[in-house]
Amino acid sequence: MNANAPPPASAAPARPPSVERLLAAPEAAASLTAHGRSAVLHAIRSVLADGRTGREALVDPIAIFARVDARLVQDNRPSLRPVFNLTGTVLHTNLGRAPLPPEAAEAVSRVMLQASNLEYDLARGERGERDDHVEALICRLTGAEAALVVNNNAAAVLLVLNALAMGRETIVSRGELVEIGGSFRVPDVMMRAGSRLREVGTTNRTHLRDYAEAIGPETGLVMKVHQSNYEIRGFTAEVEEAALGKLCRERAIPFAVDLGSGNLIDFAAYGLPPEPTVREAVANADLVTFSGDKLLGAVQCGIVAGRRELLAGIRKNPLKRALRVDKMTYAALEAVLRLYLHPERLHERLPALRLLTRKTTEIEAQARRLLPEVATRIRAGARVTVEPCMSQIGSGALPVETLPSACLAFHPPEQSARGEGTWLKRLSERFRGLPMPVIGRISDGALRLDLRTLEDEAGFLAQIDGFAL
């Protein structure tokens, strides 16, 4: 190729106006007022950069600003935002677990906007303890002598193991060496805490004598882990907490129970499958660890509750400082714990419990009421039906138990029978792309929206107006 030859005229692409010219264009004025120069400049540059790789040359300022404005809207949208969790899993870890009551949101916003007495004893005018804001409430609700709060239950377990069994053995049943979603594996946490794992029993059967034989001079702690996300059935044996607690007291070894889900109430009284309470565990163990955002229905945190002298030692552990939580967590947790002081109204006021205790007949009625409203709004060729389904509690609580519920099922149109999977994927993508994304579940050839967790019906309908695939 001759380097001196001029390029053919047709190859000279139209060039977009310069960034300076665009910033001065009348189309820029509104965006500049709304977002400021740097944000608009950033959006122009990224639109032009995309344009260079696109097929058509981007030269018209009006076309450019249509994209710049769209980009600015997108850039301004928070990354973390609310969604409709219609997956059927009420406490969905990936979707933020427990929804909080307005009392908690108000308490959080009060302390986040100004200074607070987070670690300040107002009566004495001196430094205080942040756990004081919730400790008495936790003790009252669980029967524990003392309690502290850390970042989550994984942190609570890490802290207990490190404080009581660093450089020593922790005895755990083989049937309880569990992995809980998000890479929390009991043996790994134990190693990181500096404690050596001493496994006893077998996967399906562990007896009191297995523990009794394992306890020795190296033992720092005996731990029982609640089988959160699975169940062993058949020829099984595990040791009751009461018996294990008695053995540990006789041998003067601390006994901890990792309960996982922090259930403070009698589930059966609310018509739910029975689930051990923190109070029952506290009665037998020296220390109990549990999450704040599973069945307890509050904010992400981990709680250690139990004997006063053990907690005093744990509080002094440097890991407590590293794992401590912010004032917003204490504010939300305190507000939720206060709701528990009024158990008669708890199932109305605590969202997690309200959703878990919704009557199936009520959810079915809601589904039938919504069906025509949804069918007229959604133009996707779908056949929409009301069908029974099963909700799960989630977060590893009661893994085997399900709650009968009702869903809206979106079946693919007949003609797409072969591309059914693609159609279902596109439909769920479209639901996820809504201003307030709707997350459902694909099963048995349909996209299903479990209505157990749909409280804001009007908000849901408003945003599917004009929905087309």
Ligand SMILES: *Cc1c(COP(=O)(O)O)cnc(C)c1O
């Ligand atoms: C959920 C769970 C954990 C982890 O709790 P996070 O609050 O998610 O950190 C630990 N142990 C058990 C038994 C659990 O169920």
